[in-house]
Amino acid sequence: MPHLVIYYTRNLDDETDIDRLCRSLADAILEIKDDAGSPVFPEGGIRVLAYPAAYSAISDGGAAGRRAKTHQGAASGDPGDYAFIYLNLRIGKGRDEVIHQAIGVALTKVVHEHFEPLFDARHIGITFQIDEGREVFDSKHSSIHPLFSK
Amino acid sequence: MPHLVIYYTRNLDDETDIDRLCRSLADAILEIKDDAGSPVFPEGGIRVLAYPAAYSAISDGGAAGRRAKTHQGAASGDPGDYAFIYLNLRIGKGRDEVIHQAIGVALTKVVHEHFEPLFDARHIGITFQIDEGREVFDSKHSSIHPLFSK
Amino acid sequence: MPHLVIYYTRNLDDETDIDRLCRSLADAILEIKDDAGSPVFPEGGIRVLAYPAAYSAISDGGAAGRRAKTHQGAASGDPGDYAFIYLNLRIGKGRDEVIHQAIGVALTKVVHEHFEPLFDARHIGITFQIDEGREVFDSKHSSIHPLFSK
Numbered sequence: 191m192p193h194l195v196i197y198y199t200r201n202l203d204d205e206t207d208i209d210r211l212c213r214s215l216a217d218a219i220l221e222i223k224d225d226a227g228s229p230v231f232p233e234g235g236i237r238v239l240a241y242p243a244a245y246s247a248i249s250d251g252g253a254a255g256r257r258a259k260t261h262q263g264a265a266s267g268d269p270g271d272y273a274f275i276y277l278n279l280r281i282g283k284g285r286d287e288v289i290h291q292a293i294g295v296a297l298t299k300v301v302h303e304h305f306e307p308l309f310d311a312r313h314i315g316i317t318f319q320i321d322e323g324r325e326v327f328d329s330k331h332s333s334i335h336p337l338f339s340k
Numbered sequence: 341m342p343h344l345v346i347y348y349t350r351n352l353d354d355e356t357d358i359d360r361l362c363r364s365l366a367d368a369i370l371e372i373k374d375d376a377g378s379p380v381f382p383e384g385g386i387r388v389l390a391y392p393a394a395y396s397a398i399s400d401g402g403a404a405g406r407r408a409k410t411h412q413g414a415a416s417g418d419p420g421d422y423a424f425i426y427l428n429l430r431i432g433k434g435r436d437e438v439i440h441q442a443i444g445v446a447l448t449k450v451v452h453e454h455f456e457p458l459f460d461a462r463h464i465g466i467t468f469q470i471d472e473g474r475e476v477f478d479s480k481h482s483s484i485h486p487l488f489s490k
Numbered sequence: 491m492p493h494l495v496i497y498y499t500r501n502l503d504d505e506t507d508i509d510r511l512c513r514s515l516a517d518a519i520l521e522i523k524d525d526a527g528s529p530v531f532p533e534g535g536i537r538v539l540a541y542p543a544a545y546s547a548i549s550d551g552g553a554a555g556r557r558a559k560t561h562q563g564a565a566s567g568d569p570g571d572y573a574f575i576y577l578n579l580r581i582g583k584g585r586d587e588v589i590h591q592a593i594g595v596a597l598t599k600v601v602h603e604h605f606e607p608l609f610d611a612r613h614i615g616i617t618f619q620i621d622e623g624r625e626v627f628d629s630k631h632s633s634i635h636p637l638f639s640k
Contacts, residue, residue, distance in 0.1 A: 202573055211545075217551075243391060246388075246389045254487040321475055322474075326622050334615045
């Protein structure tokens with residue numbers, strides 16, 4: 191952990207580089223430190239996975255966007271062509287609320303910077319949430335973690 | 341929010357229109373009202389995303405279906421070719437149980453109407469669940485919501 | 491239920507048979523018995539779905555793997571080409587911790603056996619977790635379950 195899973199409408203693949211977003215987010219997660227200056231997450235445990243949806247339906251399907259004619263910058267040229275991206279970060283149990291907020295603020299900043307050009311140009315919704323895992327069983331096996339053991 | 345994520349076996353793509361299901365569900369979510377007649381969900385926040393699985397394994401892999409020879413209407417012609425669809429609706433915290441039930445009943449109706457022809461013809465499992473988000477951090481940014489502000 | 495959703499980096503599709511992993515896991519779930527020797531899960535309710543990510547970013551992006559030059563067996567030949575697989579099993583509410591552990595141990599064994607050849611050859615992280623569903627609404631409709639009613 192942590193795992194960041196990104197669900198999004200596939201029209202975004204024509205307009206922005208989701209692969210670069212994944213890397214930017216992983217880099218930002220690597221940089222998060224606690225009050226003592228120690229990394230909050232293990233380097234080997236950081237994973238970001240992104241999934242464009244095969245099908246989607248957003249809000250009213252575009253009617254309000256077409257009426258408003260604001261934000262026409264979708265690659266399709268259709269102001270009713272809404273985009274949506276949902277970023278869900280799952281972290282382990284037991285960190286305190288201050289850390290949760292710090293993680294959320296740091297990653298929200300990365301997401302907003304990435305999407306700033308699109309946000310001004312097209313109709314898009316962005317939601318980022320952090321879930322604290324409440325798993326009842328957990329097993330991990332990794333040949334990546336040992337690369338970072340001192 | 342709300343977010344409805346649909347996970348399904350890809351044999352369904354040969355047999356039904358999942359894009360239309362997404363739109364029907366979004367439309368149904370838009371229509372849900374509370375006792376005072378107000379919409380339960382913000383119009384700009386409704387998102388439905390559907391994902392066919394690259395690989396899947398359902399139940400016993402088809403043996404019981406082939407023995408029974410009931411419900412042979414799979415496009416593949418194989419009564420052991422099971423289908424499965426899981427619909428997970430994530431909503432915000434704080435609504436009461438009566439609303440949860442009303443949402444669930446309304447959307448289950450849409451799902452069952454959509455799949456009625458298939459349900460009578462093939463072996464298929466349909467599960468719909470609502471989760472109340474328990475996120476520890478949440479940030480939203482949208483140029484869709486303002487389209488609906490009065 | 492139960493539902494097992496598998497999220498993974500798509501480099502694994504060149505190196506191992508995820509379809510076979512799905513089947514092995516479904517078979518193992520079918521075999522899980524309680525103390526009285528009864529199946530823990532309904533045969534008709536077992537579903538495994540696997541999703542390769544379109545994009546991903548793992549750990550430091552490969553720098554430590556390239557420095558270490560251990561585990562060079564990725565199909566790409568790049569020791570910095572990390573792989574990751576996350577297996578999330580969602581089960582119904584109300585089983586006790588002993589059963590949770592038994593399920594987890596049984597399925598972890600299947601996962602580790604499947605990945606043993608890769609684990610010794612490449613940099614890979616494997617995480618398996620069980621979540622107990624906390625849904626606030628649930629509806630099921632199935633023409634698979636009746637195949638198994640006695």
